[in-house]
Amino acid sequence: MSCPFNHQAAAQKEQEQEQEQQPQTTTPNVDIENFQGAPIPQPPEKWLIGNLGEIDPLFAVGSLWKLADVYGPIYTLNLVKRKVIVLSNWELINEVCDEKRFEKIVKGVQESVRVFVKNGLFTSYGDEEEWGIAHRTLVPAFGPLHVRKMFPQMMDIMSQMILRWDRFGPNHRIDCAEDFTRLAFDVIGLTAFNYRFNAFYTEDMIPFAKQLAEVLVEAGKRANQTDIQNALTFLSKKHMMDNIHSMWKVCDDIVAERKANPRPDVDDILNVMLNAVDPVTGKGFTDENIRYQMATFLVAGHDTSAGTMAFVFYNLLQHPEALQKCYAEVDAVLGDKPLEVEDIPKLKYLDAAMKETLRFLGPIPVISRHAKETTIIGGKYKVTPDDVLSFNLKGLHHDPKVWGEDCDEFKPERLLNGGWERLPPNCWKPFGTGVRSCIGRYLAEQEIIICMAMVFQRFVVEMANPEYNLKIKSTLTIKPDHLEIKVRRRPGKDHLFAFGNVAPAPIKAATNGVKSNGDLDKSNLKPLAVFYGGNSGTCKSFGEDLQTDAPHHGLDVPLKVQSLDDAVENVPKDRPVVIITSSYEGQPPDNARNFVAWLETRAADPANSGLLKGVRYSVFGAGNKDWATTYHRIPKLVDDLMEKLGATRLYAAGYVDVSQDIVGPFEDWKLGLFPKLREASGVTAAVKTGEISVKISQPEAPSKLAGEEVTDGTVLSNKIIAQKGVGPEKRQIDVLLPAGVEYRSGDYLVIQPFNPRETVLRVLNRFGLHPDDLVTVSGTSKEHLKSYSGGPISVFELISTRVELANPASQRQISTLAALSTGADVERLQALATDELYAKEVLLKRFSTLDLLEDFPSCSLPFGAYLDMLAPLAPRQYSISSSPLAQQPGVPSQQLGQTVEQSKATSIVATLTYDVHEAPSLSHPNTATFRGVASSHLSSLVPGSKLRCFVRKTHAPFHLPADPKTPVIMVAAGTGIAPMRAFLQERAAIAQARGKDSLGPAVFYFGCRDFEQDYLYKDQLAEWEKQGVVKVRTAFSKKPKPGGHKGHVDELIWEDREELKGLFKDGARILVCGSAARLGKSTAETCLKIYEEEHPELGREGAEKWLTKMKEDRYVSDIFG
Known part of the structure; x- marks a missing residue:
């Protein structure tokens, strides 16, 4: 997991939010020198040893935990060599995370371990030059792209462990601490130094690992003893130094071998240290400092990762429901295929289980800082730069004010569905804090997720001793002691199942995976x-x-x-x-x-x-x-x-x-x-011209290539809910999502659309292509034009699934068409490219490049140039119109071994409510029809069809309030009812479970055209209104119900403004969904008018400031163009 003692804060992965915001803290405006401050609780001191007697030298952190239970969130200890102030809640720790006022301090165990790692990254003092050099040169080497390239080496070592477990058989007792230490040691050795310790090929633990463990235990003891006690244990010190010199020799030998046999092709940490030059000082690493950095990585890179993996398996084995969710996710994401690096971000539950493990009880129990100058914390406690401010991470990670009353429960779900994003800053600190936080976070997280995925894909895991009670082993870190597990092969998994190619891949200088641009020589670029x-x-x-x-x-x-x-x-x-x-x-x-x-x-x-x-x-x-x-x-x-x-x-x-x-x-x-x-x-070379290259060939047999890397939903039903007439046809499609895919009301389903077949055929006809022709695209960096396999792609798939065909042509594109045309077409195209005609004839009428190519047949635009003009076909996003809380399992699973939760996961359904966009083309209204790319694709699907899709969480607070009693004002028009229907389903489910008195008032303003033709979900809305779930107010712009309101919803909102003022004063949240140009603007304008009427002295400017503020969390819109 990399260093337990901090360094550079690693940025969050693709779908994570790193909570590293700096707290806004200040020192109270007092005379700090004469300020006495409130007394900090402290156990009674003893003569000569102060509070050392309170600390168990073999389990110091356990003593700190117990003292926190007795003395509360802040207490101080006199440990003779240093004064320590222990902080155990979020409020105090958040303040001390302020980088402006506080910084890391190397004291205690960290200072004691300097005897081995000296001025390596995590034990160097902040003013040591070596720290700055290492910080600037090594941080990029542990960045996400570099760690991603370590995936083959990690898989190599992981496969050795999997094979070892498999060959020992189902009755073999696996010591988690030992085998995960072997794993982590070999991973850091191979990824950082291209060196194999071969820990899985020896019966006993390798000497280096044994020696390191002994050194860390002895350093921990000596950190919590007096000088007199340390002097009396000279034999222990000699044994420690013998171990240290032996380990230094291993590091020196690795460096000597690399120098004797340089490997410029290897992109590892050792080569960085041997060759890098610090951009600030102009210096590189000395051989001596390389030794200490290597020692640092071997200490930090194995101990915490091994401990975390052991804690992960212990926690999951103690919580079978969570364990089964891990299995379900691995099966859904991987199936029977080998794990690939692209799969790691998809393993969201595994990631949550890892993060929850680090919260619940991680390998790093304490991190220490100190004040840069004398200051006050907590508004009343005076601290000086000499005071060591130690974070009790267990206290921080179990603070009920942050983590809730269930903070002492292991629940990965707390970090899913926006839970991670909603956490306050500095409440999760297993990797340290600030500029000295853990440099190896990416490496650690990738290694742990790979381990979990490979083990769960292949094995059933169980406790070797079901009666085992957690015991903690404490060295520099903590980990489960004598935790043993057994594994047995899952049905259908043979001894080489899902390994793929696990042979050691050659480690080469990185390439970016982008093909060269034609035949251009890039050496002088x-x-x-x-x-x-x-x-x-x-x-x-x-x-x-x-x-x-x-x-x-x-x-x-x-x-x-x-x-x-x-x-x-x-x-x-x-x-x-x-x-x-x-x-x-x-x-x-x-x-x-x-x-x-x-x-x-x-x-x-x-x-x-x-x-x-x-x-x-x-x-x-x-x-x-x-x-x-x-x-x-x-x-x-x-x-x-x-x-x-x-x-x-x-x-x-x-x-x-x-x-x-x-x-x-x-x-x-x-x-x-x-x-x-x-x-x-400083480029002086002439500008060159170039063009995309497309090679067309005939296939031996038609084949389909993989589309976007999204999950496959299954269409259960697709029905018309409003006929085309007063508006476009409206449909409801029900999609069965894959196992493990979850959503909540307010989320989106993103689909990969297909261009209408007739439009695709127009392109093929214009360029004289057959649908089965294969194309190979080169000379471009546009990934959407390339085959996923690197080979040719059928032209039909390319045009159907990769490019936008209906976007208006640009003026520059029209000029290009003119340059490639002849006769009268040239003048006509040049005219269309002028500002006046372009806006009126092209933009307004939505003339696409294809439209122009058909209208101007003399244009000889090559197919490759045409492709180069087209934007990628973007996925379309639809609000989900159902709530998972309100539905019964759609397709109950009958698979053996599934839990109830898994069965529900396989049958969760997402409903979409959408318009089918079909109308005369603006460019050729008498001869052509415009069809929406996504809606026409959706409308063509029949039950059983597969739909490429994925759930996208809404990042705005576009959800029902957490408290059902909070009033809600909902506004929608047409198919904008989609998320509102989901919200109302959820409220109805809550009312059914808890009684209607559990709900606060809700009013729904719904705009339609015709009461008889497009009043969507009329019966459902009436039933919910009858149940007290919502009050429905409808406005019909063309034909209202008898005695009903003809007009628009903004008029109803104005009419009901007195009632709505009362709801808003009671904390109501306003949720709006519909057209940005119409409903979005009219609703906002009406709210501004209501506020101006209530506060005339503030005027329009004051109303706009109010609405802007409300849009942060109380006026939330999901509007579309």
Whole structure:
């Protein structure tokens, strides 16, 4: 798990939120020198030894836990050599996590272990030069991309353990501490030094591991003894030093062998230390410091990982329901195939079980800090820089104010479904805190998840002794003592099951997996960095477009287009940086949240004004103008904060409204960007032209290639709920989700659509292609155009599933078409490319490139150039219109060995309520029909069809309030009823279980066109109103019910404003779903009018400020363009 003593904070993985925000703490405005402060509780001292008698030298942390139970969340100990203040709750620890006021201190056991690891990373003092050199050079080497490349080596070692367990048979008792130590030791040896300890090939533990264990035990003892006691144990010290010299020799021999036989092809930590030069000091690692860093990695890289894995298996074996959920998830994600690195993020329950283990009782029990200057904590306790402030992590991780009244229960579920994201900062600290937090977090988490997945895929695990009671073994860390398990092969898993190719893969310098751009020589190209943030794929596609074009301008993107979160504390200064990002309801995209938070945090401190000095950048933003108040908020924020932190803007930011011309503004911006990038990089070579290459061949036999890596849902039903007439046809589709897939009301189902068949055939006909033709795409970095297997892909699949066909052509694309046309077509196309005609004839009428190619047959655009013009086909997102709380299992599972929870998981159903978009084409209204890409695909599905989909959690608070008694005001129109139906199903289920008195008032404003034709779910709404679940208010814009209201819902809201004011004053949450341009705007405007009427003195400006504030959590909209 890497070092138990801190270092650089590792950023969160793809779907995790690292809670490293700095607490806003200040020292009270008092005369600190004369301030006495409140007394800190302390056990009575004894002569000469102070409070040392309170500490068990063999289990010191157990003593700290007991003292916390007696003395509370803060107490102090006089340990003769040092004064220790122990903190055991979140409030105090959160304050001391403030990096401005506090920092790591090396005392106690950490200082004692310096006898072995000296000035290695986790025991070096903050002012030692060696720490800075190691910090700057080694942190990137343990970053997520580097750790990802360690996957083959980890699988190699993991497979050795699996085979060992399998060959010993089902009656063999496995000592978890021993075998997980072997595993972790071999993993760090192979991944960091390309060295094999071969721990699984010896009967006894390897000498290095034995010696290390003895040294850590002795160092722990000596840290909690007086100098006199230590002097009397000179024989123990001699034995410890003999062990240390023996281990140093192993490290020195590894270095000597590498120097004698250099391995430039190996991308490991040892090569970094031998070859890296610190950019600040210009120095490298000395041989002596390399020895100490190696010792550090071997200590930190094995002990905590081994302990965590042992605790994981103990906890799961004590909680069979959680264990079965692990099995179910592994079966759902892996099935019978070998584990691949891409599978790791999908194992969400395993990840939660690991994190909950680290909370419940992890291997690191204490971390220590001290104040940079005398200060006050908790508003009344005075602490000085000499005081060691020790975090009792068990107290922190079991604080009921953070973790709830069930904090002493092992529940991985608490960290799922938004639980992790809702945690307050600094409440989960198994990897330390601040700049000295654990450098190896990525390595640890990947190693542990791999171990869990491979064991659960192959074996049934059980306690060797069902009566075992947890015993703790304490050295530098803690772990279960004498925990033994047995494993037996699961049915159908032979001795080589799911190993795939586990032979040691050659360790080579990393490649980015992007094919070369044609035949361009990249040896003289200047580097460029491209980062993106986005959920839909549009921004990534823009980045890949830049990567493809860069070599023609003398530039290269040596790393693939990376997410913005990869740039946290790692914004390059040696090359220009291009950032392409969108907003998500005014918030950062999923893969840019850490980056934006990092910028905001750093920019809040004026001392960081030069943090990004030397960075040269430009920003491009994507957004939808229908979200007027948050339009381009994130790209503008990033642009401003980068400059505020000292970065130099190379080129003015560009922006695109994705509801209009999605390509043109980017192309225009790119045209001005490249000259600035060339100038900044010193490129003088002439600009070259290039084009995408597409090779077409005939297949031996038609074959289907894998689509998007999403799960397969099964359609149970697909019915019309409102006929086409006053509006589009409306349907309800019920989808059976795969086992283990969960959602809650307010979440989305994201589907992978298919372009309408007739549109695809139009493309093939225009270019003279057969549907079964195979294409091989090269000369581009656009991943969506390539086969997943690396070979050819059928042209029909490529056009059906990979590219957007209906987007309006851009002005630049039209100019390209004109240049490739002849006769009268040239002049007509050039006219369409002018600003006036383009807006009126192309954008307004949604003329696609395909439409133009058909209208101007003289154009000789190559197929490859056409593909290069098309944006990737983005997944479509639909609000789920059902609640899992309200449904009975749809398809009960009859598989043997399943728990009730597993059976329910296999049968959970998600319902979608959607419009089928079909209307005369705007470009050719008399001859062509426009069909929505996603809705036409959904409407074509019949029961039994497979649907590529996945659940996306809503990040906004678009859910019912946690307390059912909190009032709710819901507003929707048309199929915007989808999430409201889910909410009402949930309220109905709660009322049925607890009684209707358990619900607070709810009113639902629903807009339709015609009472008789498109009043969706009329009977259900009437029944829920009868049950007291909701009060329904309907507005019909064309034909109301007899005596009903004709108009729109905003008019009803205004009419009911006095009632709604009362609900809102009682804490009501407003939930809105519908068109951003219509319902979203009209509802917001009505709320502003109501507030202005109530507070006339504040005017419109005051009302808008109020609504902006309410949109943080009490006025929540899910609106679409």
